[in-house]
Amino acid sequence: MDDFLIIGGGIAGTSAGARLAALGSVTLLEAEDALGYHASGRSAALFEQQYGLAATVALSRASAEYHGHANGGVLSPRGIMFIGSDGDEEALAADIAEIGLHRIGVDEARAMVPVLNPEVVTLAAWHEEAWDIDTDRLIQNFAREIRANGQIVTRAQVTAIRRTATGWEVDASGETYGARRLVNAAGAWVDMIARMAGIAPLGFTPKRRSMARVAAPEGHDVNRWPMVFGAGEAWYMKPDAGAVLISPADAAPVEPHDAWADDMVLATGIAGWEAHVTTPVTRMIANWAGLRTFSPDGNLVLGPSPQDPDFLWCAGQGGYGFQTAPAASQFLADLVAGTPSPLDGVTRAALDPARFG
Numbered sequence: 378m379d380d381f382l383i384i385g386g387g388i389a390g391t392s393a394g395a396r397l398a399a400l401g402s403v404t405l406l407e408a409e410d411a412l413g414y415h416a417s418g419r420s421a422a423l424f425e426q427q428y429g430l431a432a433t434v435a436l437s438r439a440s441a442e443y444h445g446h447a448n449g450g451v452l453s454p455r456g457i458m459f460i461g462s463d464g465d466e467e468a469l470a471a472d473i474a475e476i477g478l479h480r481i482g483v484d485e486a487r488a489m490v491p492v493l494n495p496e497v498v499t500l501a502a503w504h505e506e507a508w509d510i511d512t513d514r515l516i517q518n519f520a521r522e523i524r525a526n527g528q529i530v531t532r533a534q535v536t537a538i539r540r541t542a543t544g545w546e547v548d549a550s551g552e553t554y555g556a557r558r559l560v561n562a563a564g565a566w567v568d569m570i571a572r573m574a575g576i577a578p579l580g581f582t583p584k585r586r587s588m589a590r591v592a593a594p595e596g597h598d599v600n601r602w603p604m605v606f607g608a609g610e611a612w613y614m615k616p617d618a619g620a621v622l623i624s625p626a627d628a629a630p631v632e633p634h635d636a637w638a639d640d641m642v643l644a645t646g647i648a649g650w651e652a653h654v655t656t657p658v659t660r661m662i663a664n665w666a667g668l669r670t671f672s673p674d675g676n677l678v679l680g681p682s683p684q685d686p687d688f689l690w691c692a693g694q695g696g697y698g699f700q701t702a703p704a705a706s707q708f709l710a711d712l713v714a715g716t717p718s719p720l721d722g723v724t725r726a727a728l729d730p731a732r733f734g
Protein backbone atom coordinates (compact mmCIF):
# COMPACT_ATOMS: atom_id res chain seq x y z
CA MET A 378 0.00 0.00 0.00
CA ASP A 379 1.28 3.43 -0.95
CA ASP A 380 1.18 6.53 1.21
CA PHE A 381 -0.48 8.63 -1.51
CA LEU A 382 -2.70 7.80 -4.46
CA ILE A 383 -3.15 10.73 -6.83
CA ILE A 384 -5.94 10.83 -9.40
CA GLY A 385 -5.10 13.04 -12.39
CA GLY A 386 -1.94 13.51 -14.44
CA GLY A 387 -2.18 17.20 -15.31
CA ILE A 388 -0.11 19.92 -13.71
CA ALA A 389 -2.15 19.69 -10.49
CA GLY A 390 -1.56 15.96 -9.97
CA THR A 391 2.06 15.88 -11.10
CA SER A 392 3.08 18.87 -8.96
CA ALA A 393 1.22 17.51 -5.91
CA GLY A 394 2.78 14.08 -6.50
CA ALA A 395 6.27 15.54 -6.70
CA ARG A 396 5.94 17.35 -3.36
CA LEU A 397 4.24 14.39 -1.65
CA ALA A 398 6.93 12.00 -2.92
CA ALA A 399 9.22 13.72 -0.44
CA LEU A 400 6.87 12.53 2.35
CA GLY A 401 6.01 9.01 1.22
CA SER A 402 5.45 6.67 -1.70
CA VAL A 403 3.19 7.88 -4.52
CA THR A 404 1.11 6.25 -7.23
CA LEU A 405 -0.37 8.66 -9.78
CA LEU A 406 -3.24 7.37 -11.94
CA GLU A 407 -4.04 9.07 -15.25
CA ALA A 408 -6.88 7.91 -17.51
CA GLU A 409 -5.27 9.05 -20.78
CA ASP A 410 -2.24 7.68 -22.64
CA ALA A 411 0.03 10.49 -21.48
CA LEU A 412 0.39 13.21 -18.84
CA GLY A 413 -1.02 16.65 -19.63
CA TYR A 414 -3.59 15.54 -22.22
CA HIS A 415 -6.52 17.71 -21.03
CA ALA A 416 -6.38 21.31 -19.70
CA SER A 417 -2.65 21.04 -19.04
CA GLY A 418 -1.91 20.35 -22.71
CA ARG A 419 -3.99 23.26 -23.98
CA SER A 420 -2.96 26.34 -22.00
CA ALA A 421 -1.47 29.65 -23.05
CA ALA A 422 1.51 28.89 -20.77
CA LEU A 423 1.80 32.38 -19.32
CA PHE A 424 3.22 33.38 -15.94
CA GLU A 425 1.66 36.71 -14.91
CA GLN A 426 1.76 37.10 -11.15
CA GLN A 427 -0.91 39.81 -10.93
CA TYR A 428 -3.59 37.79 -12.73
CA GLY A 429 -6.56 36.50 -10.71
CA LEU A 430 -8.08 36.72 -7.24
CA ALA A 431 -5.94 37.68 -4.24
CA ALA A 432 -5.23 34.09 -3.13
CA THR A 433 -4.26 33.16 -6.71
CA VAL A 434 -1.90 36.14 -6.88
CA ALA A 435 -0.37 35.06 -3.54
CA LEU A 436 0.21 31.52 -4.90
CA SER A 437 1.67 32.83 -8.15
CA ARG A 438 4.04 35.17 -6.34
CA ALA A 439 5.10 32.35 -4.04
CA SER A 440 5.79 30.24 -7.16
CA ALA A 441 8.05 32.78 -8.88
CA GLU A 442 11.31 31.60 -7.34
CA TYR A 443 10.63 27.95 -8.26
CA HIS A 444 9.57 28.79 -11.84
CA GLY A 445 12.61 31.01 -12.29
CA HIS A 446 15.27 28.78 -10.82
CA ALA A 447 14.35 25.20 -9.88
CA ASN A 448 15.90 22.65 -12.27
CA GLY A 449 17.32 25.48 -14.36
CA GLY A 450 14.02 27.41 -14.52
CA VAL A 451 11.12 27.18 -16.96
CA LEU A 452 10.51 30.86 -17.75
CA SER A 453 11.43 32.98 -20.76
CA PRO A 454 10.65 36.70 -21.23
CA ARG A 455 7.35 37.67 -22.88
CA GLY A 456 5.77 40.89 -21.52
CA ILE A 457 2.09 41.75 -21.70
CA MET A 458 0.16 44.54 -23.47
CA PHE A 459 -3.49 45.56 -23.34
CA ILE A 460 -4.91 47.68 -26.16
CA GLY A 461 -8.18 49.46 -26.84
CA SER A 462 -10.04 52.02 -28.89
CA ASP A 463 -12.05 55.12 -27.94
CA GLY A 464 -14.77 53.88 -25.60
CA ASP A 465 -12.55 51.24 -23.98
CA GLU A 466 -11.16 53.65 -21.35
CA GLU A 467 -13.02 52.12 -18.41
CA ALA A 468 -12.22 48.52 -19.33
CA LEU A 469 -8.56 49.36 -19.87
CA ALA A 470 -8.37 51.26 -16.56
CA ALA A 471 -9.65 48.11 -14.80
CA ASP A 472 -6.99 45.98 -16.59
CA ILE A 473 -4.28 48.45 -15.63
CA ALA A 474 -5.40 48.34 -11.99
CA GLU A 475 -5.64 44.53 -11.89
CA ILE A 476 -2.39 43.66 -13.63
CA GLY A 477 -0.35 46.70 -12.59
CA LEU A 478 0.36 47.87 -16.15
CA HIS A 479 1.92 51.17 -17.26
CA ARG A 480 0.13 53.32 -19.79
CA ILE A 481 2.13 53.73 -23.01
CA GLY A 482 1.58 55.72 -26.18
CA VAL A 483 0.35 54.07 -29.35
CA ASP A 484 3.72 54.73 -31.04
CA GLU A 485 5.47 52.86 -28.26
CA ALA A 486 2.97 50.01 -28.59
CA ARG A 487 3.57 49.89 -32.37
CA ALA A 488 7.32 49.81 -31.83
CA MET A 489 6.75 46.49 -30.03
CA VAL A 490 3.92 45.17 -32.24
CA PRO A 491 4.23 46.93 -35.64
CA VAL A 492 0.97 45.51 -37.04
CA LEU A 493 -1.23 47.47 -34.57
CA ASN A 494 -3.51 49.77 -36.56
CA PRO A 495 -3.06 53.37 -35.33
CA GLU A 496 -6.45 54.31 -36.76
CA VAL A 497 -8.14 51.86 -34.39
CA VAL A 498 -5.80 51.43 -31.43
CA THR A 499 -5.87 54.63 -29.40
CA LEU A 500 -5.10 53.23 -25.93
CA ALA A 501 -2.33 50.94 -24.74
CA ALA A 502 -0.76 49.71 -21.53
CA TRP A 503 2.10 47.31 -20.96
CA HIS A 504 4.48 45.73 -18.52
CA GLU A 505 7.51 43.57 -18.87
CA GLU A 506 6.83 41.24 -15.92
CA ALA A 507 5.14 38.35 -17.73
CA TRP A 508 6.89 35.19 -18.88
CA ASP A 509 6.29 32.10 -21.02
CA ILE A 510 6.30 28.88 -19.01
CA ASP A 511 7.85 25.77 -20.57
CA THR A 512 4.85 23.71 -19.44
CA ASP A 513 6.09 20.37 -20.81
CA ARG A 514 9.35 20.70 -18.97
CA LEU A 515 7.57 21.70 -15.76
CA ILE A 516 5.36 18.59 -15.89
CA GLN A 517 8.30 16.34 -16.74
CA ASN A 518 10.38 17.81 -13.89
CA PHE A 519 7.59 17.03 -11.43
CA ALA A 520 7.04 13.58 -12.97
CA ARG A 521 10.70 12.73 -12.44
CA GLU A 522 10.36 13.56 -8.74
CA ILE A 523 7.34 11.25 -8.47
CA ARG A 524 9.20 8.37 -10.14
CA ALA A 525 12.02 8.76 -7.61
CA ASN A 526 9.60 7.54 -4.92
CA GLY A 527 6.72 5.94 -6.77
CA GLN A 528 5.06 5.33 -10.10
CA ILE A 529 2.93 7.01 -12.75
CA VAL A 530 0.34 4.77 -14.37
CA THR A 531 -1.30 6.06 -17.57
CA ARG A 532 -4.37 4.47 -19.22
CA ALA A 533 -5.66 3.99 -15.67
CA GLN A 534 -9.21 5.34 -15.55
CA VAL A 535 -10.52 5.37 -11.99
CA THR A 536 -14.03 3.87 -11.90
CA ALA A 537 -14.56 2.97 -8.24
CA ILE A 538 -13.21 4.22 -4.90
CA ARG A 539 -13.72 2.47 -1.55
CA ARG A 540 -12.86 3.68 1.95
CA THR A 541 -11.10 1.00 4.02
CA ALA A 542 -10.05 0.92 7.68
CA THR A 543 -6.53 2.00 6.75
CA GLY A 544 -7.07 4.18 3.71
CA TRP A 545 -8.48 3.84 0.20
CA GLU A 546 -8.88 1.23 -2.51
CA VAL A 547 -9.26 2.38 -6.08
CA ASP A 548 -10.21 0.39 -9.18
CA ALA A 549 -8.69 1.68 -12.40
CA SER A 550 -8.74 -0.10 -15.77
CA GLY A 551 -8.76 -3.61 -14.34
CA GLU A 552 -6.26 -3.04 -11.51
CA THR A 553 -6.80 -2.19 -7.84
CA TYR A 554 -4.54 0.27 -6.04
CA GLY A 555 -4.36 1.07 -2.34
CA ALA A 556 -3.04 4.01 -0.34
CA ARG A 557 -3.41 5.72 3.01
CA ARG A 558 -4.38 9.05 1.47
CA LEU A 559 -6.19 9.98 -1.73
CA VAL A 560 -5.46 13.18 -3.68
CA ASN A 561 -8.20 14.41 -6.01
CA ALA A 562 -6.44 16.26 -8.83
CA ALA A 563 -8.81 15.25 -11.62
CA GLY A 564 -9.26 18.72 -13.16
CA ALA A 565 -12.74 19.12 -14.64
CA TRP A 566 -13.72 15.74 -13.13
CA VAL A 567 -12.94 16.49 -9.45
CA ASP A 568 -16.59 16.49 -8.33
CA MET A 569 -17.11 13.09 -10.00
CA ILE A 570 -14.10 11.66 -8.15
CA ALA A 571 -15.42 13.10 -4.86
CA ARG A 572 -18.81 11.43 -5.41
CA MET A 573 -17.10 8.09 -6.14
CA ALA A 574 -15.26 8.41 -2.81
CA GLY A 575 -18.41 9.28 -0.87
CA ILE A 576 -17.28 12.89 -0.38
CA ALA A 577 -19.75 15.71 -1.08
CA PRO A 578 -18.99 17.48 -4.38
CA LEU A 579 -18.19 21.19 -4.01
CA GLY A 580 -19.87 22.48 -7.17
CA PHE A 581 -16.96 23.03 -9.56
CA THR A 582 -17.68 24.54 -12.99
CA PRO A 583 -15.52 23.68 -15.99
CA LYS A 584 -15.42 26.60 -18.43
CA ARG A 585 -14.35 26.13 -22.01
CA ARG A 586 -11.59 28.30 -23.48
CA SER A 587 -10.74 28.06 -27.18
CA MET A 588 -7.54 28.69 -29.06
CA ALA A 589 -6.55 29.03 -32.71
CA ARG A 590 -2.92 28.71 -33.82
CA VAL A 591 -2.55 30.81 -36.96
CA ALA A 592 0.28 31.84 -39.28
CA ALA A 593 2.21 34.91 -38.13
CA PRO A 594 1.59 38.12 -40.11
CA GLU A 595 3.62 37.91 -43.33
CA GLY A 596 7.09 39.43 -43.06
CA HIS A 597 7.07 39.79 -39.26
CA ASP A 598 9.19 38.01 -36.68
CA VAL A 599 6.69 37.68 -33.84
CA ASN A 600 8.92 35.89 -31.37
CA ARG A 601 9.72 38.96 -29.31
CA TRP A 602 6.26 40.48 -29.38
CA PRO A 603 4.47 40.66 -26.03
CA MET A 604 1.20 38.85 -25.44
CA VAL A 605 -1.57 41.29 -26.49
CA PHE A 606 -5.04 41.46 -24.93
CA GLY A 607 -8.11 43.37 -26.07
CA ALA A 608 -9.27 45.72 -23.28
CA GLY A 609 -11.37 43.86 -20.72
CA GLU A 610 -9.71 40.58 -21.77
CA ALA A 611 -12.07 40.50 -24.76
CA TRP A 612 -9.58 38.32 -26.71
CA TYR A 613 -5.84 37.69 -26.72
CA MET A 614 -2.93 36.96 -29.03
CA LYS A 615 0.28 35.24 -27.96
CA PRO A 616 3.34 34.53 -30.08
CA ASP A 617 4.03 30.80 -30.22
CA ALA A 618 7.13 29.38 -31.89
CA GLY A 619 6.93 31.47 -35.07
CA ALA A 620 3.12 31.44 -35.26
CA VAL A 621 0.51 33.16 -33.07
CA LEU A 622 -2.18 31.84 -30.74
CA ILE A 623 -5.47 33.71 -30.76
CA SER A 624 -8.16 33.11 -28.14
CA PRO A 625 -11.62 34.66 -27.84
CA ALA A 626 -11.07 34.39 -24.06
CA ASP A 627 -14.36 32.47 -23.88
CA ALA A 628 -15.60 31.00 -20.61
CA ALA A 629 -18.73 28.98 -21.42
CA PRO A 630 -19.75 26.67 -18.56
CA VAL A 631 -19.81 23.04 -19.75
CA GLU A 632 -19.90 19.48 -18.39
CA PRO A 633 -16.51 17.76 -17.97
CA HIS A 634 -15.48 16.35 -21.37
CA ASP A 635 -12.65 16.22 -23.92
CA ALA A 636 -13.22 19.79 -25.11
CA TRP A 637 -12.95 21.04 -28.68
CA ALA A 638 -13.23 24.53 -30.18
CA ASP A 639 -16.41 25.84 -31.74
CA ASP A 640 -15.67 27.54 -35.11
CA MET A 641 -18.00 30.48 -34.44
CA VAL A 642 -16.41 31.14 -31.04
CA LEU A 643 -12.90 30.98 -32.54
CA ALA A 644 -14.00 33.41 -35.24
CA THR A 645 -14.93 36.05 -32.65
CA GLY A 646 -11.39 35.93 -31.23
CA ILE A 647 -9.81 36.18 -34.66
CA ALA A 648 -12.15 39.07 -35.53
CA GLY A 649 -11.16 40.84 -32.28
CA TRP A 650 -7.46 40.65 -33.20
CA GLU A 651 -8.01 41.48 -36.89
CA ALA A 652 -10.05 44.58 -35.98
CA HIS A 653 -6.99 46.07 -34.26
CA VAL A 654 -4.24 45.24 -36.77
CA THR A 655 -3.28 46.05 -40.35
CA THR A 656 -2.68 42.43 -41.44
CA PRO A 657 -5.38 39.78 -41.94
CA VAL A 658 -5.23 36.28 -40.51
CA THR A 659 -4.47 34.14 -43.54
CA ARG A 660 -4.11 30.56 -42.35
CA MET A 661 -5.29 28.47 -39.40
CA ILE A 662 -2.67 25.90 -38.44
CA ALA A 663 -4.55 24.20 -35.60
CA ASN A 664 -7.22 24.83 -33.02
CA TRP A 665 -8.32 23.35 -29.70
CA ALA A 666 -10.16 24.10 -26.49
CA GLY A 667 -9.54 23.23 -22.87
CA LEU A 668 -11.53 23.40 -19.66
CA ARG A 669 -10.62 25.89 -16.94
CA THR A 670 -12.29 24.55 -13.80
CA PHE A 671 -13.40 26.94 -11.07
CA SER A 672 -14.72 26.40 -7.54
CA PRO A 673 -17.90 28.32 -6.55
CA ASP A 674 -15.85 31.28 -5.23
CA GLY A 675 -13.18 31.10 -7.93
CA ASN A 676 -10.31 30.19 -5.59
CA LEU A 677 -8.29 26.99 -5.66
CA VAL A 678 -9.29 24.25 -3.22
CA LEU A 679 -6.26 22.74 -1.50
CA GLY A 680 -6.11 20.44 1.48
CA PRO A 681 -7.95 17.77 3.45
CA SER A 682 -11.71 17.39 3.20
CA PRO A 683 -13.46 18.31 6.46
CA GLN A 684 -15.49 15.11 5.84
CA ASP A 685 -12.41 12.87 5.76
CA PRO A 686 -8.87 14.17 6.41
CA ASP A 687 -7.38 11.39 4.23
CA PHE A 688 -9.17 12.78 1.15
CA LEU A 689 -7.17 15.73 -0.19
CA TRP A 690 -8.52 18.27 -2.66
CA CYS A 691 -6.11 19.70 -5.24
CA ALA A 692 -8.70 21.38 -7.43
CA GLY A 693 -10.13 24.53 -8.99
CA GLN A 694 -6.95 25.71 -10.72
CA GLY A 695 -9.09 27.69 -13.18
CA GLY A 696 -6.91 29.66 -15.59
CA TYR A 697 -3.87 29.62 -13.30
CA GLY A 698 -2.88 25.97 -12.85
CA PHE A 699 0.66 26.34 -14.18
CA GLN A 700 1.57 29.63 -12.63
CA THR A 701 0.36 28.58 -9.17
CA ALA A 702 1.55 24.93 -9.23
CA PRO A 703 4.85 25.20 -7.32
CA ALA A 704 3.33 27.01 -4.32
CA ALA A 705 -0.04 25.21 -4.44
CA SER A 706 1.61 21.79 -4.38
CA GLN A 707 4.03 22.84 -1.64
CA PHE A 708 1.10 24.13 0.42
CA LEU A 709 -0.66 20.78 0.07
CA ALA A 710 2.48 18.96 1.21
CA ASP A 711 2.94 21.37 4.14
CA LEU A 712 -0.63 20.64 5.27
CA VAL A 713 0.00 16.88 5.10
CA ALA A 714 3.34 17.13 6.91
CA GLY A 715 2.04 19.63 9.48
CA THR A 716 4.83 22.00 8.46
CA PRO A 717 4.18 25.76 8.81
CA SER A 718 3.33 27.29 5.42
CA PRO A 719 4.92 30.53 4.23
CA LEU A 720 1.49 31.57 2.87
CA ASP A 721 -0.35 34.16 4.98
CA GLY A 722 -3.44 33.25 7.02
CA VAL A 723 -5.95 34.99 4.74
CA THR A 724 -4.62 33.09 1.73
CA ARG A 725 -4.65 29.78 3.60
CA ALA A 726 -8.27 30.34 4.64
CA ALA A 727 -9.25 31.26 1.06
CA LEU A 728 -7.90 27.91 -0.19
CA ASP A 729 -9.31 25.73 2.63
CA PRO A 730 -11.87 23.11 1.48
CA ALA A 731 -13.71 23.69 4.80
CA ARG A 732 -14.79 27.18 3.63
CA PHE A 733 -17.67 25.54 1.73
CA GLY A 734 -19.14 24.20 4.98
Ligand SMILES: Cc1cc2nc3c(=O)[nH]c(=O)nc-3n(C[C@H](O)[C@H](O)[C@H](O)COP(=O)(O)OP(=O)(O)OC[C@H]3O[C@@H](n4cnc5c(N)ncnc54)[C@H](O)[C@@H]3O)c2cc1C
Nearest residue numbers: 385387388389408415416417421423535564667698699700
Ligand atom coordinates in the same frame (compact mmCIF):
# COMPACT_ATOMS: atom_id res chain seq x y z
C1 LIG B 1 -6.98 27.86 -23.28
C2 LIG B 1 -6.38 27.84 -21.90
C3 LIG B 1 -5.41 28.76 -21.57
C4 LIG B 1 -4.80 28.70 -20.29
N1 LIG B 1 -3.77 29.53 -20.03
C5 LIG B 1 -3.10 29.41 -18.86
C6 LIG B 1 -1.95 30.19 -18.59
O1 LIG B 1 -1.53 31.00 -19.43
N2 LIG B 1 -1.31 30.03 -17.40
C7 LIG B 1 -1.75 29.14 -16.44
O2 LIG B 1 -1.14 29.04 -15.39
N3 LIG B 1 -2.84 28.38 -16.69
C8 LIG B 1 -3.52 28.49 -17.86
N4 LIG B 1 -4.60 27.72 -18.09
C9 LIG B 1 -5.12 26.89 -17.02
C10 LIG B 1 -4.38 25.60 -16.86
O3 LIG B 1 -4.20 24.97 -18.10
C11 LIG B 1 -5.19 24.72 -15.89
O4 LIG B 1 -5.42 25.42 -14.68
C12 LIG B 1 -4.45 23.44 -15.55
O5 LIG B 1 -4.00 22.79 -16.71
C13 LIG B 1 -5.36 22.51 -14.76
O6 LIG B 1 -4.60 21.37 -14.45
P1 LIG B 1 -5.26 20.09 -13.84
O7 LIG B 1 -4.16 19.13 -13.60
O8 LIG B 1 -6.14 20.48 -12.71
O9 LIG B 1 -6.27 19.56 -14.96
P2 LIG B 1 -6.01 18.62 -16.23
O10 LIG B 1 -4.79 19.00 -16.96
O11 LIG B 1 -7.28 18.56 -17.00
O12 LIG B 1 -5.70 17.22 -15.58
C14 LIG B 1 -6.69 16.43 -14.93
C15 LIG B 1 -6.43 15.00 -15.32
O13 LIG B 1 -7.26 14.14 -14.55
C16 LIG B 1 -7.51 13.01 -15.35
N5 LIG B 1 -8.69 12.30 -14.85
C17 LIG B 1 -9.94 12.78 -14.72
N6 LIG B 1 -10.76 11.81 -14.27
C18 LIG B 1 -10.00 10.70 -14.11
C19 LIG B 1 -10.28 9.36 -13.68
N7 LIG B 1 -11.51 8.97 -13.34
N8 LIG B 1 -9.25 8.48 -13.63
C20 LIG B 1 -7.99 8.85 -13.97
N9 LIG B 1 -7.68 10.11 -14.40
C21 LIG B 1 -8.67 11.02 -14.46
C22 LIG B 1 -7.76 13.59 -16.73
O14 LIG B 1 -7.58 12.63 -17.75
C23 LIG B 1 -6.75 14.73 -16.79
O15 LIG B 1 -5.57 14.37 -17.47
C24 LIG B 1 -5.24 27.75 -19.35
C25 LIG B 1 -6.24 26.84 -19.67
C26 LIG B 1 -6.80 26.86 -20.95
C27 LIG B 1 -7.84 25.84 -21.29
